[in-house]
Amino acid sequence: MKEHVSHNIDRGEVVIHVRNLIKSFGDMHVLRGIDLDLFKRENLVVLGRSGTGKSVLIKIISGLLKQDSGIVDVLGEDVNSLRGRDLDQLRLKIGFSFQNSALYDSMTIRKNLEFPLVRNMRNLTRTEINRSVESVLDAVGLLQSINQMPSELSGGQRKRIGIARTLILRPEIMLYDEPTAGLDPITCIEINNLINQVQEQYHTSSIIITHDLTCARQTGDRIVMLLDGQFKRQGTFDEVFDTDDERVKTFYNYNFLNNEQI
Amino acid sequence: MDQIENPAKAPKPVVTRKLDKFFLTLYEITGFISRFFKEAFLPPFEFKETIRQCYQVGYRSLALITMTGFITGLVFTKQSRPSLENFGAVSWLPGLISIAIVRALAPLVTALIAAGKVGSNIGAELGSMKVTEQIDAMEVSATNPFKFLVVTRVLATTFMIPILAMYTGFVGLIGSFINVNQNEQTSLATFFEGVFSSISFLDIFSSLIKSILFGFTIGIVGCYQGYHSEKGTEGVGKAANTAVVASMFLIFIEETIVVQIVAAIR
Numbered sequence: 001m002k003e004h005v006s007h008n009i010d011r012g013e014v015v016i017h018v019r020n021l022i023k024s025f026g027d028m029h030v031l032r033g034i035d036l037d038l039f040k041r042e043n044l045v046v047l048g049r050s051g052t053g054k055s056v057l058i059k060i061i062s063g064l065l066k067q068d069s070g071i072v073d074v075l076g077e078d079v080n081s082l083r084g085r086d087l088d089q090l091r092l093k094i095g096f097s098f099q100n101s102a103l104y105d106s107m108t109i110r111k112n113l114e115f116p117l118v119r120n121m122r123n124l125t126r127t128e129i130n131r132s133v134e135s136v137l138d139a140v141g142l143l144q145s146i147n148q149m150p151s152e153l154s155g156g157q158r159k160r161i162g163i164a165r166t167l168i169l170r171p172e173i174m175l176y177d178e179p180t181a182g183l184d185p186i187t188c189i190e191i192n193n194l195i196n197q198v199q200e201q202y203h204t205s206s207i208i209i210t211h212d213l214t215c216a217r218q219t220g221d222r223i224v225m226l227l228d229g230q231f232k233r234q235g236t237f238d239e240v241f242d243t244d245d246e247r248v249k250t251f252y253n254y255n256f257l258n259n260e261q262i
Numbered sequence: 263m264d265q266i267e268n269p270a271k272a273p274k275p276v277v278t279r280k281l282d283k284f285f286l287t288l289y290e291i292t293g294f295i296s297r298f299f300k301e302a303f304l305p306p307f308e309f310k311e312t313i314r315q316c317y318q319v320g321y322r323s324l325a326l327i328t329m330t331g332f333i334t335g336l337v338f339t340k341q342s343r344p345s346l347e348n349f350g351a352v353s354w355l356p357g358l359i360s361i362a363i364v365r366a367l368a369p370l371v372t373a374l375i376a377a378g379k380v381g382s383n384i385g386a387e388l389g390s391m392k393v394t395e396q397i398d399a400m401e402v403s404a405t406n407p408f409k410f411l412v413v414t415r416v417l418a419t420t421f422m423i424p425i426l427a428m429y430t431g432f433v434g435l436i437g438s439f440i441n442v443n444q445n446e447q448t449s450l451a452t453f454f455e456g457v458f459s460s461i462s463f464l465d466i467f468s469s470l471i472k473s474i475l476f477g478f479t480i481g482i483v484g485c486y487q488g489y490h491s492e493k494g495t496e497g498v499g500k501a502a503n504t505a506v507v508a509s510m511f512l513i514f515i516e517e518t519i520v521v522q523i524v525a526a527i528r
Contacts (some may be wrong), residue, residue, distance in 0.1 A: 038307070059398075062402050064398055064401060089404070091401075091403070094402065095404075096398075096402040098395045099395070100394055102398065103399075104396055105391075105396070106387075115400075116404065116405065119403075119404070120403075120405075165403070169404075193513070226417070
């Protein structure tokens with residue numbers, strides 16, 4: 001269970017405000033009226049089965065996808081109405097950690113980390129850039145990999161570098177898309193600890209998209225469960241799973257009990 | 263997620279669906295090209311990346327282009343000789359070869375080689391970046407991926423293909439000279455005198471325009487296919503393949519159109 005941080009959450013300040021969010025792809029109605037508030041310095045876990053629209057939600061929040069209807073305010077800005085430089089300015093405050101890390105294959109780790117920095121802070125000196133790169137690599141424990149290519153790293157290391165690349169711009173909000181997908185249990189725990197460490201060290205507010213209950217339990221200050229395109233359950237880990245809803249119980253059982261039974 | 267079906271909605275006939283898809287793709291391509299022109303002239307400019315792409319397109323294709331151009335010139339001269347010999351007109355070889363190389367072969371051979379090597383590379387690279395969310399990653403880090411990936415590559419092919427075509431022409435003429443020199447002991451100066459007396463400014467100019475057009479086509483088709491690639495690794499392969507096939511098809515169409523226009527001017 002997550003043991004710390006909750007006392008630091010500022011319940012008075014909402015950094016992401018979503019109301020009645022609807023998104024469809026053709027005849028597929030993915031999100032059917034999502035309401036969500038993310039508080040400052042809170043880790044919010046969005047749980048749900050694969051294909052339920054969890055990633056779609058954070059892609060709408062970051063402006064990668066447009067909603068069909070509904071309100072999405074991030075740090076007081078209506079994401080849907082922002083264009084060009086205004087949207088870029090907002091995006092500098094949002095870090096997005098992709099499911100497959102999305103590291104640039106043709107660049108070394110150093111170049112990967114420098115990429116957002118040199119493009120958005122053009123007056124930085126070489127020394128300042130190097131210092132920033134080394135600082136975030138040190139924060140994720142991979143300073144020794146600075147001159148390696150992404151293809152030379154393991155899945156867990158790539159995840160860490162992906163997180164480091166988002167941290168280099170010092171975002172206020174972190175969006176994690178399936179941070180532990182495809183990793184072994186020990187690496188999963190390391191990534192979960194890193195997510196908590198980022199929250200502590202960088203004072204970020206985060207949305208963590210996952211179907212991994214261990215990740216949800218270790219990182220979430222609050223958990224919401226996405227079922228049928230809506231948030232049906234909300235609360236702490238124990239509150240969410242204290243229910244007779246068969247779909248929720250099945251989800252829990254498959255994560256924690258069935259390992260022995262299968 | 264539910265699939266809501268409308269029983270009253272009958273599926274469209276195949277022809278209608280294909281026509282819909284064709285016009286939709288045409289609309290998307292038009293939008294893509296307009297966006298290129300808009301982004302290409304708006305700051306910030308990605309000079310460093312454009313130069314890196316020019317290096318990739320130009321220098322990396324040089325060995326293949328050299329070999330192809332040289333062999334084209336040499337073989338074309340060798341194959342043309344018997345026909346001219348029958349009329350005792352072997353001395354016309356430099357003129358004939360120069361017209362063939364400068365007007366058609368150099369831009370066409372360069373463009374076809376580049377469509378295969380550069381076009382497929384662009385399609386596969388951008389396609390792979392798209393399916394692994396690297397393009398999304400650029401976008402969320404407040405970098406314009408269209409400007410960084412598409413504009414730089416299209417500019418690079420548009421600049422470099424004409425240069426490569428000129429180089430192919432030169433290497434092709436050298437190949438031709440070697441054959442002529444072996445058979446007729448013609449000097450380099452005499453050979454090139456025959457070459458330059460046969461070609462006009464319009465030949466060089468139309469060849470240059472064609473190469474620019476071919477370069478732009480290779481870049482924009484490769485980028486469009488890669489940028490809109492989907493369905494995982496299968497989509498990447500398809501993007502690379504379609505980039506080559508569509509580029510080659512368009513190059514031949516453009517060649518035909520430009521030849522007609524130049525013939526009308528001439």
